[in-house]
Amino acid sequence: MSWHGFEERSIDLARADEVEAVRAFLARFDLSFDASVDYTVALYQGRTMVATGSMAGEVLRNIAVAADMQGEGLTARVVSHLIQEAGARGIFHHFIYTKPDAAHLFSALGFKEIARAEPYAALLESGLGSIAEHCKMLAAQVADLPPGPRAVLVVNCNPFTLGHRAVIEKAARENASVVVLVVEEDRSLFPYADRLRLVKEGVADLTNVRVLPGGKYVISAATFPAYFTRGEEITKAQTRLDAEVFGRHIAPALGATRRYVGSEPYCAVTATYNDAMLAVLPRYGIEMLVMPRIEVEAAPVSASRVRELIRQDGWDEIAKLVPETTYRYLRAPETAAVIERIKTSQSRH
Amino acid sequence: MKTAQAGTLESSDIMITLSPQEPGDGVKIDIDSNVLHQYGEAIQAVIASTLAEAGVKDVWVKAVDRGALDYTIKARLLTALDRARRAA
Numbered sequence: 001m002s003w004h005g006f007e008e009r010s011i012d013l014a015r016a017d018e019v020e021a022v023r024a025f026l027a028r029f030d031l032s033f034d035a036s037v038d039y040t041v042a043l044y045q046g047r048t049m050v051a052t053g054s055m056a057g058e059v060l061r062n063i064a065v066a067a068d069m070q071g072e073g074l075t076a077r078v079v080s081h082l083i084q085e086a087g088a089r090g091i092f093h094h095f096i097y098t099k100p101d102a103a104h105l106f107s108a109l110g111f112k113e114i115a116r117a118e119p120y121a122a123l124l125e126s127g128l129g130s131i132a133e134h135c136k137m138l139a140a141q142v143a144d145l146p147p148g149p150r151a152v153l154v155v156n157c158n159p160f161t162l163g164h165r166a167v168i169e170k171a172a173r174e175n176a177s178v179v180v181l182v183v184e185e186d187r188s189l190f191p192y193a194d195r196l197r198l199v200k201e202g203v204a205d206l207t208n209v210r211v212l213p214g215g216k217y218v219i220s221a222a223t224f225p226a227y228f229t230r231g232e233e234i235t236k237a238q239t240r241l242d243a244e245v246f247g248r249h250i251a252p253a254l255g256a257t258r259r260y261v262g263s264e265p266y267c268a269v270t271a272t273y274n275d276a277m278l279a280v281l282p283r284y285g286i287e288m289l290v291m292p293r294i295e296v297e298a299a300p301v302s303a304s305r306v307r308e309l310i311r312q313d314g315w316d317e318i319a320k321l322v323p324e325t326t327y328r329y330l331r332a333p334e335t336a337a338v339i340e341r342i343k344t345s346q347s348r349h
Numbered sequence: 350m351k352t353a354q355a356g357t358l359e360s361s362d363i364m365i366t367l368s369p370q371e372p373g374d375g376v377k378i379d380i381d382s383n384v385l386h387q388y389g390e391a392i393q394a395v396i397a398s399t400l401a402e403a404g405v406k407d408v409w410v411k412a413v414d415r416g417a418l419d420y421t422i423k424a425r426l427l428t429a430l431d432r433a434r435r436a437a
Binding site: 080092 | 352353354357358359360364366368381383409411413415
């Protein structure tokens with residue numbers, strides 16, 4: 001298709017030369033091309049690339065327009081193209097993650113700002129569904145919890161250990177009620193459905209604790225791609241943005257004024273995330289409590305240690321680190337495929 | 350009916366997304382426009398009357414308008430409706 005002398009062409013992500021052209025174009029804007037995208041489009045004037053944009057799931061990213069072509073409506077062309085392509089894939093809600101000084105370009109296209117972390121990043125959304133509707137649903141899901149101080153934990157639990165149990169138990173003792181949000185993004189070695197089930201089973205006896213899906217606004221590919229892509233440079237930006245979304249929207253919807261986290265001696269990204277929350281959450285009146293990890297035989301209990309022990313078949317050791325419910329799951333015949341995947345995977349997640 | 354969309358975000362156009370709702374939910378129209386202040390009600394009226402003519406009762410319409418004229422709005426809405434029905 002060609003209007004106004006511009007031609008839209010989708011990039012063949014399997015072809016190194018086409019990907020390289022996009023990479024070189026983005027480099028002019030200090031943007032890096034993330035190979036995990038599902039789809040990329042570029043606009044050309046003759047043979048010259050003048051604009052590009054990509055999407056990964058419902059996240060639109062890497063949108064850039066050549067400096068001498070700005071004001072020609074090319075951003076609208078790129079975003080329209082991506083939204084149409086998303087629609088063909090059944091995706092009708094979109095996030096844009098951008099620099100705060102570019103946010104207005106997308107506001108003009110109907111995107112609403114969810115949060116920003118100056119000077120690093122802003123997160124916007126458009127389409128069917130919004131954070132306001134999500135928050136309404138969250139509020140309804142905790143409406144029957146006892147009144148009084150309420151705490152939140154956001155957990156991945158890959159898988160659920162006695163360490164997670166200890167932090168949740170402490171929060172349940174110190175507050176009238178506790179909401180546990182389980183990260184929904186399915187990029188960990190243990191599937192989301194299993195992680196959620198193990199948390200529910202592991203705290204079933206704590207009557208003032210409610211376990212809920214984390215949803216797409218809590219440590220998701222939208223709020224927090226660095227957690228999954230490990231770009232060290234952008235980790236600070238994204239941890240702050242995620243903390244902003246939590247402080248501004250999620251915590252108020254849940255009626256929570258405290259967030260509990262376990263201390264993180266091993267994972268740099270999680271440690272940076274904890275720092276970001278300490279910097280951001282108090283501004284929203286949310287107290288952040290860091291709890292030291294519990295130890296078994298002088299070593300901190302952690303899910304990554306459990307995964308390491310799975311690779312070594314250290315089942316006696318594992319039994320000391322996880323509750324009965326998790327241990328039974330790990331040994332169940334229907335979990336064999338997951339266990340096999342962990343043994344052959346080098347992933348730390 | 351299934352969720353469907355039509356149109357673009359380019360100047361003088363409108364992007365319309367339709368999502369079927371449960372019977373009895375009625376028509377919900379959300380409009381975002383750079384001329385909402387002056388023309389919001391007019392856009393709303395075009396969408397509502399076009400839906401009524403097409404006999405659509407329970408639907409969520411999300412429109413992002415960039416200054417589209419009435420017949421553009423109508424054309425985009427009918428295309429989205431056609432796609433929504435064909436997808437079913």
